[in-house]
Amino acid sequence: MRGKQGGRWRFLYECSAGFGKYFVFALAATVGAILFSFLTPQIVRVTVDSVIDSEPFALPGFLVRLLEACGGREALRRNLWVLALLSMGCAAFAGLFNFARRYNTYKAAESVAKRMRDSLFAHIQRLPFDWHMKNQTGDIIQRCTSDVETVRVFLASQMMELVRTVLLVVLAFVLMVKIHLGLSLLALAFMPFIALYTITFYQKFGNRFLVADEAEGKLTSVAQENLTGVRVVKAFGRESYELDKFRRQNDVFTNLWLKLGNLLSVFWGLGDFITAFQTMVILVASVWVVVGGGLTLGAALTFATYNSMLIWPVRNLGRILSEMSKSGVSLGRLKEIMDAREESPQPPREVDFGGEIRFEHVTFAYDGETPVLKDVSFSIPGGGTLGILGGTGSGKSTLMHLLTRLYDIRPDCGRITIGGVDIRDIDRDTLRRNIGLVLQEPFLFSRTIRENIAATRPGESMEAVRATARIASVDEEILSFADGYDTVVGERGVTLSGGQRQRVAIARTLMQDSPVMVFDDSLSAVDAGTDQKIRSALFASTGKKTVFIISHRITTLMHADHILVLQDGRVSEQGTHGELVEACGIYRKIYDMQRSVESSAAEGEEGAL
Numbered sequence: 001m002r003g004k005q006g007g008r009w010r011f012l013y014e015c016s017a018g019f020g021k022y023f024v025f026a027l028a029a030t031v032g033a034i035l036f037s038f039l040t041p042q043i044v045r046v047t048v049d050s051v052i053d054s055e056p057f058a059l060p061g062f063l064v065r066l067l068e069a070c071g072g073r074e075a076l077r078r079n080l081w082v083l084a085l086l087s088m089g090c091a092a093f094a095g096l097f098n099f100a101r102r103y104n105t106y107k108a109a110e111s112v113a114k115r116m117r118d119s120l121f122a123h124i125q126r127l128p129f130d131w132h133m134k135n136q137t138g139d140i141i142q143r144c145t146s147d148v149e150t151v152r153v154f155l156a157s158q159m160m161e162l163v164r165t166v167l168l169v170v171l172a173f174v175l176m177v178k179i180h181l182g183l184s185l186l187a188l189a190f191m192p193f194i195a196l197y198t199i200t201f202y203q204k205f206g207n208r209f210l211v212a213d214e215a216e217g218k219l220t221s222v223a224q225e226n227l228t229g230v231r232v233v234k235a236f237g238r239e240s241y242e243l244d245k246f247r248r249q250n251d252v253f254t255n256l257w258l259k260l261g262n263l264l265s266v267f268w269g270l271g272d273f274i275t276a277f278q279t280m281v282i283l284v285a286s287v288w289v290v291v292g293g294g295l296t297l298g299a300a301l302t303f304a305t306y307n308s309m310l311i312w313p314v315r316n317l318g319r320i321l322s323e324m325s326k327s328g329v330s331l332g333r334l335k336e337i338m339d340a341r342e343e344s345p346q347p348p349r350e351v352d353f354g355g356e357i358r359f360e361h362v363t364f365a366y367d368g369e370t371p372v373l374k375d376v377s378f379s380i381p382g383g384g385t386l387g388i389l390g391g392t393g394s395g396k397s398t399l400m401h402l403l404t405r406l407y408d409i410r411p412d413c414g415r416i417t418i419g420g421v422d423i424r425d426i427d428r429d430t431l432r433r434n435i436g437l438v439l440q441e442p443f444l445f446s447r448t449i450r451e452n453i454a455a456t457r458p459g460e461s462m463e464a465v466r467a468t469a470r471i472a473s474v475d476e477e478i479l480s481f482a483d484g485y486d487t488v489v490g491e492r493g494v495t496l497s498g499g500q501r502q503r504v505a506i507a508r509t510l511m512q513d514s515p516v517m518v519f520d521d522s523l524s525a526v527d528a529g530t531d532q533k534i535r536s537a538l539f540a541s542t543g544k545k546t547v548f549i550i551s552h553r554i555t556t557l558m559h560a561d562h563i564l565v566l567q568d569g570r571v572s573e574q575g576t577h578g579e580l581v582e583a584c585g586i587y588r589k590i591y592d593m594q595r596s597v598e599s600s601a602a603e604g605e606e607g608a609l
């Protein structure tokens with residue numbers, strides 16, 4: 001546990017590298033502000049004891065000589081404004097130093113928070129797909145925003161406040177001891193109780209903040225999932241169900257914060273009582289000492305001022321520690337992200353991506369136990385087209401997850417080679433740059449259509465963008481929009497139809513111009529005629545590219561050089577369309593079924609006409 005805490009504070013230290021100067025300036029300014037704020041009570045003491053009253057000046061020798069040279073006590077009595085001006089001067093300097101303290105701490109806090117956000121985002125980009133699948137988006141977002149904000153607030157105010165408190169307490173105590181040892185010890189006697197009391201609360205706060213933060217993450221996830229899936233929510237009339245779900249999570253979240261609020265109220269209430277009690281005890285004791293002649297009135301006033309300067313920071317310590325505990329929790333949650341293992345880069349090596357692709361006895365299980373692919377072997381020569389047919393959940397997409405190394409095959413569970421090189425020896429970035437992928441439900445960025453198509457080649461000309469859109473059979477439709485290629489696609493492309501999104505995504509992948517292309521059920525949302533048009537244009541344009549086409553539709557696959565039929569994670573049949581039809585197996589059954597559905601649909605259309 002201690003190691004973990006060390007790790008989280010080390011993360012903060014790493015993010016602060018290079019910004020130390022701001023912390024040093026802030027520290028120097030804090031010391032300056034404290035020194036000037038401690039001077040004012042001393043001026044009050046001199047005024048009461050040695051100007052209004054006639055006690056000798058309790059000041060360093062050079063100051064006494066300076067005062068005498070300027071006319072001494074009498075001159076000060078005639079010019080009390082000088083003392084007032086001195087007090088004001090001290091307050092002004094204390095204010096100036098406080099300004100410098102805040103300016104530098106804010107500068108440091110903002111710089112550290114920026115670096116934290118940058119590091120988190122860069123790290124998240126490099127985390128494996130598996131990590132993204134296992135973690136909720138809402139929770140990740142909440143950590144990168146709220147938790148960073150908590151740390152920023154701690155750095156911007158609490159951290160230097162902690163340093164200030166320690167300095168104030170030490171200096172106040174030294175000055176109080178100089179005034180009266182007995183009273184100082186009495187004031188000090190309360191400190192262990194206050195410390196014990198703050199530590200007890202500090203521990204309770206830590207646990208409760210953790211639970212409350214996790215509940216906030218879940219609430220964000222519920223809202224995020226609902227907003228992302230707004231189409232499904234509306235289509236299935238699930239608004240009230242979603243509302244209930246959100247309300248339940250919101251109730252949990254609110255109750256946790258209410259409980260936390262109760263604890264905070266007890267903390268502050270009890271703190272008020274302890275402070276008032278201590279102040280009263282010191283006041284009564286001071287009066288008693290003054291009456292007994294052990295202390296002058298001015299010194300007693302100064303002592304009381306220093307005591308209040310001492311007691312408030314100590315009390316504030318509880319708040320600072322609770323904020324520190326909250327920041328510690330937030331830092332721990334950020335460190336959890338930073339501790340997740342990144343996809344490690346590998347040294348570059350020569351790979352012929354235009355070469356043969358082989359799957360050799362590949363067995364794979366997402367959970368490490370239940371295999372979704374079982375001893376799968378096949379090959380596709382460079383420039384060839386492989387069609388993959390299979391029922392839902394038969395493992396078609398998993399084959400492509402493995403090909404792009406979103407997941408790695410265990411060393412004893414077969415291998416995949418491209419141009420004779422095991423893909424585990426190919427750097428993932430290089431591999432993915434050379435395999436263009438179109439998914440069944442493509443994600444489009446909230447940018448213009450042109451920017452989406454040219455996402456991998458931002459500098460590409462409009463003509464090139466249109467040429468790929470033409471191959472994907474979407475150019476005419478894009479031109480029919482009021483803003484044409486400058487039409488901004490809504491979040492997840494909600495302003496485009498499913499088929500339009502698929503075709504824009506196809507154009508984007510074509511633009512990538514990779515030697516290997518994968519179309520994972522990416523023509524499912526277009527009608528058979530458009531599917532046919534796209535395939536013809538695709539085959540004419542892809543030339544020597546190696547193409548994988550995954551589909552449930554045999555007409556989409558039948559012209560492929562080789563077709564693979566997957567059943568329950570195994571290759572049950574493979575060959576050309578002709579061979580598979582001849583073989584009279586499952587492929588033939590599906591083919592006959594789809595043909596009869598198509599011909600009855602065509603007859604239906606004719607009848608309707």
Ligand SMILES: Nc1ncnc2c1ncn2[C@@H]1O[C@H](COP(=O)(O)OP(=O)(O)OP(=O)(O)O)[C@@H](O)[C@H]1O
Nearest residue numbers: 133366367372390391392393394395396397398399
């Ligand atoms: N990221 C994942 N983590 C765990 N299991 C997964 C993951 N992705 C897929 N699976 C499981 O692996 C099996 C094969 O899924 P896969 O997506 O490869 O099938 P598919 O043939 O592409 O199906 P579909 O045609 O419906 O897209 C399914 O049982 C699925 O639930």
